Amino acid sequence: MSHPTYLLDRSRIEDSHTLKVAREKGAYAAFEAMLKAGQDPKDVTEVVKASGLRGRGGAGFPTGLKWSFMPDATKDDRPRYMAVNADESEPGTCKDRVLMREDPHGLLEGCLIAGYAMGLEAVYIYVRGEYRLPYKRMQDAIDEAREAGLIGEGILGTDFSLEIHMHQGAGAYICGEETGLMESLEGKRGHPRPKPPFPAGFGLWGMPTTVNNVESIFNVPFILERGASWFRGFGTEKSPGNFLCGISGHVAKPGVYEVPLGIPAREILEQYAGGVWKDRKLKGWFPGGSSTGIVPASVIDTPMDHDSIKGIGSMFGTGAMIMLDETACVVRASEVLARFYDHESCGQCSQCREGTQWLNQIFHRIENGAGTMADVELLESLSHGMTPGKTICALSDAAAIPTLAVIKHFRDEIVEHIEKGGCPFKASTGNAPAAAGTEVHA
Numbered sequence: 410m411s412h413p414t415y416l417l418d419r420s421r422i423e424d425s426h427t428l429k430v431a432r433e434k435g436a437y438a439a440f441e442a443m444l445k446a447g448q449d450p451k452d453v454t455e456v457v458k459a460s461g462l463r464g465r466g467g468a469g470f471p472t473g474l475k476w477s478f479m480p481d482a483t484k485d486d487r488p489r490y491m492a493v494n495a496d497e498s499e500p501g502t503c504k505d506r507v508l509m510r511e512d513p514h515g516l517l518e519g520c521l522i523a524g525y526a527m528g529l530e531a532v533y534i535y536v537r538g539e540y541r542l543p544y545k546r547m548q549d550a551i552d553e554a555r556e557a558g559l560i561g562e563g564i565l566g567t568d569f570s571l572e573i574h575m576h577q578g579a580g581a582y583i584c585g586e587e588t589g590l591m592e593s594l595e596g597k598r599g600h601p602r603p604k605p606p607f608p609a610g611f612g613l614w615g616m617p618t619t620v621n622n623v624e625s626i627f628n629v630p631f632i633l634e635r636g637a638s639w640f641r642g643f644g645t646e647k648s649p650g651n652f653l654c655g656i657s658g659h660v661a662k663p664g665v666y667e668v669p670l671g672i673p674a675r676e677i678l679e680q681y682a683g684g685v686w687k688d689r690k691l692k693g694w695f696p697g698g699s700s701t702g703i704v705p706a707s708v709i710d711t712p713m714d715h716d717s718i719k720g721i722g723s724m725f726g727t728g729a730m731i732m733l734d735e736t737a738c739v740v741r742a743s744e745v746l747a748r749f750y751d752h753e754s755c756g757q758c759s760q761c762r763e764g765t766q767w768l769n770q771i772f773h774r775i776e777n778g779a780g781t782m783a784d785v786e787l788l789e790s791l792s793h794g795m796t797p798g799k800t801i802c803a804l805s806d807a808a809a810i811p812t813l814a815v816i817k818h819f820r821d822e823i824v825e826h827i828e829k830g831g832c833p834f835k836a837s838t839g840n841a842p843a844a845a846g847t848e849v850h851a
């Protein structure tokens with residue numbers, strides 16, 4: 410049951426957020442060795458590429474490949490940047506919070522290595538507004554690292570310089586979308602930009618920019634220090650490494666657990682999260698955050714990796730599992746999610762602006778006894794108008810995909826609501842255990 414870990418190892422040590430403890434426990438060792446050896450920056454990117462690390466922010470894009478999209482510095486001398494996406498607003502997702510709160514120097518070391526590899530001038534860490542303690546810990550860590558000569562001009566007496574700045578969001582889900590994030594960082598409304606141009610060519614202030622998730626960057630020092638083949642010893646061939654699984658909902662022990670990619674979802678549920686709470690049965694689950702679409706309990710033995718989860722018609726997303734027990738109402742759950750997406754749509758695209766509002770209204774009326782059979786078809790046709798790839802960003806897909814999934818797997822339950830004139834689950838679930846991510850687990 411117990412799998413080897415590395416991401417959360419330092420987090421379990423007292424005062425791991427301080428420079429003294431973090432350094433004693435290995436922080437900055439990979440960066441210092443790289444700097445001392447005068448490693449070719451291109452080789453650093455090659456190691457990350459060879460590791461097969463895939464982005465942990467949702468899309469699973471290979472991190473090393475993304476870095477290699479930055480223009481050649483000998484041909485393009487514009488300043489270049491990285492934005493670390495710490496907005497973490499996908500419902501169910503709460504892993505980056507743990508990393509920033511418990512091991513901020515680990516993230517800074519990843520930023521320094523990325524800065525060296527891509528020749529960055531500055532890194533901006535964009536933190537979700539509600540994350541007060543992680544923000545403070547990150548800012549304190551930056552101050553300590555700067556004092557120690559690890560950030561700023563001429564780092565550790567070399568000619569390598571890098572600035573790292575914090576930026577606090579203001580509570581908008583859309584600012585986690587990479588181009589919305591950049592607009593927000595520039596001081597504008599967080600309205601996603603049409604792509605192309607892509608951030609590597611035209612990012613922050615029109616300069617070459619890479620956007621990476623916290624957990625993606627956090628993996629980098631381990632890869633550099635221990636090697637690409639060590640990293641490939643974890644997980645699967647196409648999805649290597651460990652990941653932080655935030656599991657929440659109707660489970661006995663919600664939390665953030667470090668597990669290898671490819672682990673069966675059942676093992677996470679039963680061996681780590683203590684199984685479905687109150688000895689109830691599982692009804693359905695979201696594999697990787699609310700945008701990934703619910704799947705039935707029957708596929709709980711599926712391995713948690715990108716290809717396997719795609720194979721059951723969902724997505725790995727952020728690896729945040731949301732579990733619903735047999736007493737939960739999937740229509741009510743869909744209504745709650747539809748309301749969220751309606752509220753968070755930035756309104757630039759008509760399909761998303763109107764579609765999210767309609768989904769919200771229709772789920773609301775089905776749940777409250779005013780739905781008709783035509784509503785099921787309306788939900789389907791609206792969703793098909795919203796996905797795939799029909800809008801500026803993927804928020805529209807994020808609202809439509811769960812809708813299509815709930816109709817596919819739980820149509821009978823929706824129809825039951827309509828036929829019975831309301832929700833058959835009124836004596837519903839009671840409160841779920843404390844919010845996931847409050848604990849750090851092995």
Ligand SMILES: Cc1cc2nc3c(=O)[nH]c(=O)nc-3n(C[C@H](O)[C@H](O)[C@H](O)COP(=O)(O)O)c2cc1C
Pocket residue numbers: 463464465466467468469470472475494495496497498499582583584585586587588620621622623625626802803804807
């Ligand atoms: C609506 C929306 C919200 C998003 N929110 C986040 C987020 O909070 N954190 C994150 O890392 N990525 C988020 N993403 C994905 C980012 O756009 C981007 O793909 C990611 O930060 C890239 O990092 P990675 O390659 O390291 O995974 C979001 C995407 C969309 C469409």
Ligand code: SF4
Pocket residue numbers: 583600601753754755756757758759761762800801802803804805
């Ligand atoms: S899809 Fe929605 S959130 Fe994304 S840009 Fe269009 S309106 Fe805004």
